[in-house]
Amino acid sequence: xxxxxxxxxxxxxxxxxxxxxxxxxxxxxxxxxxxxxxxxxxxxxxxxxxxxxxxxxxxxxxxxxxxxxxxxxxxxxxxxxxxxxxxxxxxxxxxxxxxxxxxxxxxxxxxxxxxxxxxxxxxxxxxxxxxxxxxxxxxxxxxxxxxxxxxxxxxxxxxxxxxxxxxxxxxxxxxxxxxxxxxxxxxxxxxxxxxxxxxxxxxxxxxxxxxxxxxxxxxxxxxxxxxxxxxxxxxxxxxxxxxxxxxxxxxxxxxxxxxxxxxxxxxxxxxxxxxxxxxxxxxxxxxxxxxxxxxxxxxxxxxxxxxxxxxxxxxxxxxxxxxxxxxxxxxxxxxxxxxxxxxxxxxxxxxxxxxxxxxxxxxxxxxxxxxxxxxxxxxxxxxxxxxxxxxxxxxxxxxxxxxxxxxxxxxxxxxxxxxxxxxxxxxxxxxxxxxxxxxxxxxxxxxxxxxxxxxxxxxxxxxxxxxxxxxxxxxxxxxxxxxxxx
Numbered sequence: 001x002x003x004x005x006x007x008x009x010x011x012x013x014x015x016x017x018x019x020x021x022x023x024x025x026x027x028x029x030x031x032x033x034x035x036x037x038x039x040x041x042x043x044x045x046x047x048x049x050x051x052x053x054x055x056x057x058x059x060x061x062x063x064x065x066x067x068x069x070x071x072x073x074x075x076x077x078x079x080x081x082x083x084x085x086x087x088x089x090x091x092x093x094x095x096x097x098x099x100x101x102x103x104x105x106x107x108x109x110x111x112x113x114x115x116x117x118x119x120x121x122x123x124x125x126x127x128x129x130x131x132x133x134x135x136x137x138x139x140x141x142x143x144x145x146x147x148x149x150x151x152x153x154x155x156x157x158x159x160x161x162x163x164x165x166x167x168x169x170x171x172x173x174x175x176x177x178x179x180x181x182x183x184x185x186x187x188x189x190x191x192x193x194x195x196x197x198x199x200x201x202x203x204x205x206x207x208x209x210x211x212x213x214x215x216x217x218x219x220x221x222x223x224x225x226x227x228x229x230x231x232x233x234x235x236x237x238x239x240x241x242x243x244x245x246x247x248x249x250x251x252x253x254x255x256x257x258x259x260x261x262x263x264x265x266x267x268x269x270x271x272x273x274x275x276x277x278x279x280x281x282x283x284x285x286x287x288x289x290x291x292x293x294x295x296x297x298x299x300x301x302x303x304x305x306x307x308x309x310x311x312x313x314x315x316x317x318x319x320x321x322x323x324x325x326x327x328x329x330x331x332x333x334x335x336x337x338x339x340x341x342x343x344x345x346x347x348x349x350x351x352x353x354x355x356x357x358x359x360x361x362x363x364x365x366x367x368x369x370x371x372x373x374x375x376x377x378x379x380x381x382x383x384x385x386x387x388x389x390x391x392x393x394x395x396x397x398x399x400x401x402x403x404x405x406x407x408x409x410x411x412x413x414x415x416x417x418x419x420x421x422x423x424x425x426x427x428x429x430x431x432x433x434x435x436x437x438x439x440x441x442x443x444x445x446x447x448x449x450x451x452x453x454x455x456x457x458x459x460x461x462x463x464x465x466x467x468x469x470x471x472x473x474x475x476x477x478x479x480x481x482x483x484x485x486x
Contacts, residue, residue: 003203003241005234006211007169008121008161010198011176012154013186014128015060020151021127022051022094022281027152030131031192035146043127043151045090050280053078057125057153058101058284060185062294064155065102065123067179067301072291076101076124078278087130087145095126095156097275101284107159107179108303109171110321118172119160128152155185161200161211166227173197173223178302178325196221201233203241212237213247217254217261229254233261305330313337313345322353328368335374336381343378343385351381355395359402371405372398380408392465393417421468423475426459429467430475433458434483445483452476 017027023042041049065072077099080092105120130150134143157176163169177195180186187194197220202212217233220226237247252261300308305324309315315323323333333352337345356377360367380401384394389412397411404411412418433455434441444451459472 002206003212003238004206004208005164005230006161006202006204006214007163007230008159008200009163009169009172010159010200011157011173012128012196012198013064013157013180014194015057015153015155015185016187017054017056017060017153019054021054021057021125021153022151023049025151028148029192030146030148033148035144035148038148039150043089044147045088051094051278053281053284054153057155058286059290059294060153060183061101061123061125061155062286062291063183063185063298064157064180065105066291066295067183067298068102068105068107068120068123068157070102070105070120070123072102072286073099074286074288075099076284076286078125078281078284079275080278081126082274082276085129086143087132087147088150089147093127093129094278094281096124100124101286107172107176109168109175111165111168111171116162116168118162118168121158121160123155123157126154126156128154161202161214166230169199169230170223170227173226174325175302181325182299182302182305182327184299184327190222193221197226199226199230199233201230201237202247203234203237212241213249215247215250215252215261217252218264220254225254225256228256228259229261232259236261299327309333313349315346315349319346319349319353323349326367328366332367332374332377336378339375339378340382340385343381347385348377348381351377351398355398356402359399363402370402372401376401376407383408383412387421387468388412389417390466390469392460396465417466421471423471425463426467426471426475427479429459429462430455430472430479433462434479441483444480452480455480 014027019026020038020043023040025038025040025043028038042051062072076096078094079097081095081097082092085091085093100122102123103121105123107118107120108115109118128149128151130145130147132143132145135141159172163172177186177188177190180195181188189195199217199220200214201217202214204210204212215233215237217229220229233252240247251264253264254261302324306317306320309320309324309330310317313320323330329352333349336348336352337343340348356367356370356372360370380394380398383389383397384391389397397408397417400406400411401408437455437458440451440454444455455476456469456472459476460467460469463472
């Protein structure tokens with residue numbers, strides 16, 4: 001490609017406060033609550049209703065800004081962002097513009113095997129908009145508005161245009177989502193729209209420092225949509241530039257079904273929004289001791305957690321990253337590992353990231369909702385590791401544990417699943433399989449040695465899957481050697 005992609009992300013994250021940004025209305029799950037039931041005169045934009053800033057939202061904003069190594073402003077200001085807002089009754093959004101909460105941060109991302117430091121331009125507070133539902137009928141089209149989300153605290157995190165590939169964008173977005181979850185300020189549930197991405201995308205000729213004309217792709221609410229939209233836009237812009245034309249600066253939407261961007265409006269400069277100081281809110285003053293208290297209370301962050309999991313448990317980079325991305329998963333793993341110290345931590349990680357995660361994906365549940373506790377998973381891993389049951393039986397037991405909630409020991413005892421490790425039983429099983437399949441035995445003795453795996457499978461089947469596989473392989477090898485000698 002003759003052009004270098006230049007990409008910056010604006011991330012909008014709803015904060016996990018109990019009430020809205022400027023009023024006492026509760027923050028509710030709009031998928032579970034009737035429309036327009038969490039609304040008051042303030043978030044409905046009634047004349048004379050005055051906003052009051054949510055202190056918890058400010059504290060959450062500070063947590064994120066400090067985790068991103070930003071400089072915190074002692075004094076920041078709110079402004080009215082005026083635009084056509086059909087989903088905000090007062091006709092403007094209260095946001096921060098010239099004087100944001102924090103600036104000049106840094107966030108280290110992983111893209112493949114490479115780490116890169118991405119500059120953070122600003123972190124600021126604002127309120128979310130309502131939700132529009134567009135209805136199309138033969139009698140006419142109309143839109144419905146739900147104001148339950150209007151006024152919910154929103155944190156906007158703006159990067160510098162330091163990202164140069166879709167892989168880096170993915171690493172940044174996934175890393176930032178993991179950071180917000182680790183800080184307990186956002187659930188990361190993209191399906192519910194609590195975290196949304198907007199991408200500023202441009203191209204410039206290789207070796208040129210000057211930035212190209214950018215477009216902004218709005219409201220990307222999944223990693224897949226974000227990647228597809230950016231890839232499409234890079235190809236579209238490259239074709240325009242190759243044809244000798246110029247890219248128009250504009251705001252675009254993404255059509256997931258069509259797989260293409262579409263123009264929403266041309267802009268984009270700050271004055272298009274007509275910012276004015278918010279007269280009803282005093283300056284936000286953040287004292288030094290408040291910053292110090294928030295900094296002292298920061299939890300272990302995903303990147304730090306990943307390194308600790310590697311050094312403490314001997315995990316691979318891949319496993320440690322998967323376990324460290326979600327605080328609930330990391331906590332579960334560490335509790336399971338502590339409950340079975342005699343079992344290699346890698347074994348427990350394999351059970352969790354493999355079988356358990358696969359079941360969760362099929363069931364649609366989270367790990368917190370799973371019927372198997374960390375100590376329950378530890379019990380299963382211990383049963384397999386000690387030889388009480390083999391790996392195949394272990395998967396059967398885990399499946400029943402996930403569906404019934406019983407313990408590994410209870411299921412093993414109730415169903416008589418303990419592994420057969422009696423050498424005489426194993427010897428008899430192997431001998432019987434070889435006697436019962438003379439043609440296959442003759443083929444093996446004539447050089448078709450791959451049949452050893454077939455014999456192994458037949459012995460395991462004859463033993464109901466409960467025979468010790470190590471003993472079976474050893475005894476099978478011994479008896480086959482004896483047949484060769486004779």
